Amino acid sequence: MPLESVFPKRRRRARRLLAAAALLLGCAALTWRWQATEQPTLAGAAAAAQPAPAADLPPANPGATASTAAAAPLPASAALDTSDVPAAHATASEAAKARHATLLAAIEQQWCSHYAEADAQYMQALAQSHPFDPKDPHGPALSRRAEATRALPTQQARMAVRNRIQDRWIAQLDQAGDAASLAIAAVLAQEAFHLDWAQRQARLAAAQQQALSTTDALVAAIWASGAIHCQGEVDCREGARRRWQAVEPANLAAWVPNRLDPPKDASWPWEAIAQAQYSRSATAAVQSRLLAMLPSAAPGLEQEVALGLIEGISGIRRDSIGRFQLLQSCRAAKTAESSRAACLHAAHLIWNEPHPSMLDRLQLLDLAEALGAQDEPVWAARGTAMKQELSPAMARSIFEVEFGQDVQRYPGCRGHAARQARLRQLVEGGLLRVLQHAAASADASPP
Secondary structure, three states: OOHHHHOOOOOHHHHHHHHHHHHHHHHHHHOOOOOOOOOOOOOOOHHHOOOOOHHHOOOOOOOOOHHHHHHOOOOOOOOOOOOOOOHHHHHHHHHHHHHHHHHHHHHHHOHHHHHHHHHHHHHHHHHHHOOOOOOOOOOHHHHHHHHHHHHOHHHHHHHHHHHHHHHHHHHHHHHHOOHHHHHHHHHHHHOOOOOOHHHHHHHHHHHHHHHOOOOOHHHHHHHHOOOOOOOOOOOHHHHHHHHHHHHOOOEHHHHOOOOOOOOOHHHOOHHHHHHOOEOOOOHHHHHHHHHOOOOOOOOOHHHHHHHHHHHHHHHHOOHHHHHHHHHHHHHHOOOOHHHHHHHHHHHHHHHOOOOOOHHHHHHHHHHHHHOOOOOOHHHHHHHHHHHHHOOHHHHHHHHHHHOOHHHHHOOOHHHHHHHHHHHHHHHHHHHHHHHHHHHHHHHHOOO
8 A cells, every 4th residue: 555545645634633543542552451262153152141140151052062061060150258157167168169169270271172262252242231331431231241250250260360370470570589570570460459458569669669769771661651550649650750761861762751641842851852862662671571481381271361461561552642742742843943853863763663663653754744854865765665565454454453453363272372473573573563474464365
């Protein structure tokens, strides 16, 4: 697809709408957490549409998966509170817990052969019976859907595996003991709700204190990204960002706030931006570290949950917000020669960062045109190269890849290897590498 068809030279309104759409999609992607399941079918799932107790849930497809129910019937799933009950009742409760643990172990063991498909069908049925209402995002339908989801033994098995992986990774990172490892452990601990609350809060408070005085740029970058919520009344994000700027002033990313309330045009640190030497975010480093700890087991529930945890780290990739705001400010500041020079310098650094994005590069070309630099040799060459690279398959996939929705191409256990390969492409060459691979695969696929 020619570049002009994506960014017509004289249709600036279309470009602005595309940029705004990119920001909105980027904001949505910040809170996205992948929970990979197989693409469901509707056969037999209607019986799960109402939030019934787990013991009453039928097999996903009664006619086709009777062996699933025979292998591990779905008993009542809620763990019993054994406090302040007679000894006989406590003994019965312990027996029920043991049976439930046995069930969850059986679900994990037979995930790929039986339960992944059943779980996908139940989840689709619940989504249809309790649809999300954007006008009432916290309404009762969503609460009922969440309650019914938690009652599913397959989801309880998923959560048990998630807890186990979080515990294992946190322990490994704690054992490593370096500042970056402890910061990544804090990212994991923040959402490890099965941990003791007081211990979890103490860990996060200690990690926050470390971030505000760290000499490790990665630690400061993680906290400045907003990947971890601040403890107490401290504005840890801005404190960590100031620390990041002091530790790594040459990194453009340290000078570009990634929040929805950008500084005024005159408040941008144009001098620091002009002196930056490279642009690099923390996301790839965090994902690379966790990818090295990925279980080497065969496809199954553990690998599926672990992949989802690593893919969810993309939530700290908030750079797109700050970059969008910087580019918008650059357009407004184009009459000031010092700001214009700083903007073109920043655009050059973002273009050459080690984990580039096609969407960023398209916006950078648009900015070069807005600043009247499109005919300068470096930008003219980049524009020509982009016209040659932006194939129809790449243009069709750009938004899907940019915001992680292409993961849905790899459903179930059969997609684990492809998802792992995608993560490696991401940490090695950024979203541009992923997009190039997706476009090449699409071109190679039969029509």
